[in-house]
Amino acid sequence: SSKRKITVAYGDGIGPEIMKATLNILEAAGAQLEYDVIEIGEQVYLKGITSGMEPKSFASLRETKVFLKSPITTPQGGGFKSLNVTTRKSFGLFANVRPCKAYSPFIKTHFPKTDLVIIRENEEDLYAGIEHRQTQEVYQTLKLISQPGSEKIIRYAFEYAKKYGRKKVTCMTKDNIMKLADGLFHKTFDEIAKEYPDIETDHKIIDIGSALIAERPEIFDVIVTLNLYGDIISDIAAQVTGSVGLGGSANVGEEVAMFEAIHGSAPDIAGMNIANPSGLLNGAIMMLVHIGQPEIAEKISNAWMKTLEDGIHTADIYQEGISSKKVGTQEFAQA
Amino acid sequence: SSKRKITVAYGDGIGPEIMKATLNILEAAGAQLEYDVIEIGEQVYLKGITSGMEPKSFASLRETKVFLKSPITTPQGGGFKSLNVTTRKSFGLFANVRPCKAYSPFIKTHFPKTDLVIIRENEEDLYAGIEHRQTQEVYQTLKLISQPGSEKIIRYAFEYAKKYGRKKVTCMTKDNIMKLADGLFHKTFDEIAKEYPDIETDHKIIDIGSALIAERPEIFDVIVTLNLYGDIISDIAAQVTGSVGLGGSANVGEEVAMFEAIHGSAPDIAGMNIANPSGLLNGAIMMLVHIGQPEIAEKISNAWMKTLEDGIHTADIYQEGISSKKVGTQEFAQA
Ligand SMILES: CC(C)[C@H](C(=O)O)[C@@H](O)C(=O)O
Numbered sequence: 099s100s101k102r103k104i105t106v107a108y109g110d111g112i113g114p115e116i117m118k119a120t121l122n123i124l125e126a127a128g129a130q131l132e133y134d135v136i137e138i139g140e141q142v143y144l145k146g147i148t149s150g151m152e153p154k155s156f157a158s159l160r161e162t163k164v165f166l167k168s169p170i171t172t173p174q175g176g177g178f179k180s181l182n183v184t185t186r187k188s189f190g191l192f193a194n195v196r197p198c199k200a201y202s203p204f205i206k207t208h209f210p211k212t213d214l215v216i217i218r219e220n221e222e223d224l225y226a227g228i229e230h231r232q233t234q235e236v237y238q239t240l241k242l243i244s245q246p247g248s249e250k251i252i253r254y255a256f257e258y259a260k261k262y263g264r265k266k267v268t269c270m271t272k273d274n275i276m277k278l279a280d281g282l283f284h285k286t287f288d289e290i291a292k293e294y295p296d297i298e299t300d301h302k303i304i305d306i307g308s309a310l311i312a313e314r315p316e317i318f319d320v321i322v323t324l325n326l327y328g329d330i331i332s333d334i335a336a337q338v339t340g341s342v343g344l345g346g347s348a349n350v351g352e353e354v355a356m357f358e359a360i361h362g363s364a365p366d367i368a369g370m371n372i373a374n375p376s377g378l379l380n381g382a383i384m385m386l387v388h389i390g391q392p393e394i395a396e397k398i399s400n401a402w403m404k405t406l407e408d409g410i411h412t413a414d415i416y417q418e419g420i421s422s423k424k425v426g427t428q429e430f431a432q433a
Numbered sequence: 434s435s436k437r438k439i440t441v442a443y444g445d446g447i448g449p450e451i452m453k454a455t456l457n458i459l460e461a462a463g464a465q466l467e468y469d470v471i472e473i474g475e476q477v478y479l480k481g482i483t484s485g486m487e488p489k490s491f492a493s494l495r496e497t498k499v500f501l502k503s504p505i506t507t508p509q510g511g512g513f514k515s516l517n518v519t520t521r522k523s524f525g526l527f528a529n530v531r532p533c534k535a536y537s538p539f540i541k542t543h544f545p546k547t548d549l550v551i552i553r554e555n556e557e558d559l560y561a562g563i564e565h566r567q568t569q570e571v572y573q574t575l576k577l578i579s580q581p582g583s584e585k586i587i588r589y590a591f592e593y594a595k596k597y598g599r600k601k602v603t604c605m606t607k608d609n610i611m612k613l614a615d616g617l618f619h620k621t622f623d624e625i626a627k628e629y630p631d632i633e634t635d636h637k638i639i640d641i642g643s644a645l646i647a648e649r650p651e652i653f654d655v656i657v658t659l660n661l662y663g664d665i666i667s668d669i670a671a672q673v674t675g676s677v678g679l680g681g682s683a684n685v686g687e688e689v690a691m692f693e694a695i696h697g698s699a700p701d702i703a704g705m706n707i708a709n710p711s712g713l714l715n716g717a718i719m720m721l722v723h724i725g726q727p728e729i730a731e732k733i734s735n736a737w738m739k740t741l742e743d744g745i746h747t748a749d750i751y752q753e754g755i756s757s758k759k760v761g762t763q764e765f766a767q768a
């Protein structure tokens with residue numbers, strides 16, 4: 099068949115219902131897909147699999163190379179590892195791509211002109227997971243920054259800017275304090291920037307950079323940064339543009355890529371048909387571009403925008419007197 | 434004399450004029466002070482003193498134990514160390530205290546109800562300055578968290594809350610990733626919290642915590658966190674409450690304490706009598722409380738509020754049609 103096989107996981111909490119809504123939309127738009135469904139999340143952890151992923155799931159990803167993933171619930175304690183971190187490491191998903199766009203006036207925000215993309219390094223930094231207890235009272239964590247790792251993500255950011263016609267790439271580090279590690283990232287950025295003379299570049303210290311994302315996000319275009327800083331600023335950016343419930347995210351490696359919503363599994367509203375499927379849908383749209391079905395991606399994206407413009411919203415976005423209709427998860431997908 | 438001797442530095446850029454304005458106010462309010470003036474900043478660095486501080490300045494601080502400091506300019510390159518970091522380390526200034534309050538409608542903000550205090554650990558974490566180059570291509574920085582260091586700052590935060598009648602202390606870490614180091618801080622927080630049953634407590638993962646400070650700062654009261662996270666969130670909080678130009682900061686140790694504005698030396702507007710002295714003034718107000726002259730502190734604080742309420746502002750805050758009068762640095766101090 100000419101259908102592209104992808105790995106799909108329904109996850110926990112609101113995961114199953116937003117995945118169902120998303121797959122319905124993909125099908126209605128004519129996406130050429132076949133699904134290999136794997137089980138991840140709470141049930142898998144509770145079987146005692148601390149990595150969060152069974153061997154047959156690894157095998158599925160190795161085969162399909164594309165993973166559309168719903169949010170999961172990680173049980174407390176028990177040494178369970180974040181499934182995201184497991185996947186990022188096992189498959190070398192070095193780039194975490196998070197677009198953040200305001201959809202004003204349909205989605206409320208103080209910053210209607212925001213349209214930025216955060217490209218976060220996804221394997222190194224304090225996420226390398228090297229920690230130890232030196233004495234009973236002193237704990238150490240190692241922050242690792244490598245030249246090849248920095249070069250790879252920075253080049254990815256510039257290529258992304260070029261491909262999508264973006265004008266500026268901003269680098270964020272704390273190299274006034276970490277002169278070696280963060281200094282290496284900044285220096286590598288300055289070197290690679292020379293190869294892209296048409297793209298404007300800039301550097302901000304992460305404290306000021308974070309404050310600017312909170313207060314003037316519209317001044318940014320593409321941002322490239324270290325793992326931990328990227329973790330922090332992507333949550334800030336999503337929050338201030340009102341897109342925590344709407345944002346999709348891609349974790350991209352040389353071979354495998356994983357697509358998801360940026361929000362969590364929201365167990366408190368699970369099964370009630372009120373969750374907003376937009377985050378996962380936006381992840382799926384990025385996936386369609388990635389696997390070479392960009393026309394379908396555009397079609398879905400336009401339909402989604404049209405639904406917002408028509409004022410048809412799930413409860414999280416709906417505003418009395420402004421929106422026209424409050425609907426459930428499946429009805430939103432239908433619209 | 435019954436005057437309290439303090440160390441004062443005029444700094445660089447707008448430093449001298451805002452210090453002059455601040456000292457004028459202190460004097461007019463009847464503060465009992467005597468000054469030991471030291472030189473810090475650009476000129477000192479350019480003499481080749483990479484720590485930013487001459488031996489006689491260290492001696493002054495050891496004697497007076499209180500330092501009122503204007504912003505400085507650190508020259509680029511040359512291995513110059515941040516003077517703030519030098520002072521924090523040399524004198525064990527383990528607590529960085531940054532109140533952040535909205536003064537709406539006099540100062541524009543989306544979050545008029547914000548009134549929070551960030552208490553940042555100031556000596557450990559990635560700021561320990563332990564970095565090395567493992568190979569040509571791999572750099573490492575050590576993050577250090579100790580039980581005594583964590584206990585000291587967390588206890589300080591709870592004592593602060595008790596003393597100033599604050600109701601809640603929120604801890605922020607990334608202990609879902611750094612289970613040992615950040616886990617130690619979180620665990621120590623939970624332990625110490627038990628000794629303060631009247632104070633409400635809470636913990637937020639730093640990514641979500643930062644986003645909440647950007648979007649709903651009014652839900653926080655006292656926040657205690659690690660050095661780097663505190664650096665980032667205090668800039669965000671200052672920015673969203675409109676107090677970057679207004680905020681004061683205290684760096685407190687067992688013996689010595691340093692007080693300053695949170696903003697920088699703004700060389701572009703230096704000497705023009707347009708800078709806002711409020712940040713340094715708010716630092717000085719914290720200093721007066723620290724040295725046991727709280728009535729003078731309150732007098733100045735009330736006068737400052739009154740000036741804002743009268744709509745008398747320097748150019749950075751002044752808004753046509755809303756404020757009543759645009760004045761210079763010295764005139765603002767006069768008012
Ligand atoms: C769940 C957690 C491990 C993860 C991270 O820190 O990367 C999350 O915050 C994210 O941003 O994807």
Ligand SMILES: CC(C)[C@H](C(=O)O)[C@@H](O)C(=O)O
Nearest residue numbers: 274275305515517518664667
């Ligand atoms: C100047 C710099 C070293 C300092 C820091 O990172 O602590 C500053 O950002 C601050 O917050 O006081």
